[in-house]
Structure formats: C-alpha cells, structure tokens
Amino acid sequence: MDEKQLRKTIVYNFLAAWRGKEYKAMKKFCQESWLKRQNDSAVTLEAMLDDIQPLKWRYVDEKRIGRDCYDVILICNYKKARKQKGTVLLRIIKEKEWGVNPISVVRKF
Secondary structure, three states, X not given: OOHHHHHHHHHHHHHHHHHOOOHHHHHHHXXXXXXXXXXXXXXXXXXHHOOOEEXXXXXXXXXXXXXXXXXXXEEEEEEEOXXXXXXXXXXXXXXXXXXXXXXXXXXXX
C-alpha cells in the first residue's frame, strides 16, 4: 500500500470508529504526540466529538502541508443538531506512523 492510500485508510478507519462511537478504537488512528498529552484519550475524544456523528464520507483529495503532514479533504454527511453535509479537512501527521490530529477535526466540523 502506498503512502497516499495508507493516509486515506487511516482517515476512513478513524471516521468509521467515530461513527460507531468507538472512542477507544479511535485512539489507534490518532496522532501519537496528541495521545501522549492526554490523561485518558478515549474520554477526551468522546468529550470533543460526541455531539458530531459522521454518517458517510467520500475522499476528494489531499493537500501537502509539510514533509509528513497533509490535510485530507472529504465530502462528509454528518449529524450535528441536524443532518448536514459539507467539505471537511482532517489533518494527518506522520510521527512514527500516520495519525489524525483530533484538534483538526473539531475545527473543521
């Protein structure tokens, strides 16, 4: 699997776990340094993201921000108070492995 496909897979797995409210499972798709700064990352993810539920999504493109940093661009149907649809960006960063930065998620929804 090439790096672009790997990034796309990580983002899709992150969103699928989020859709299912599987916050512990989401941790394995998060940026490592973000995880290290949390006392209980699953509880933090739930507090940050529980009021938003992704329903379905489609990969559009990605934009390189730095050597190991990309914004993955998606069209996403989601529920936040009511059904909504929009273009969202999820930042994915490679430290040891690729991982979604959860702060980028909150800013874009």
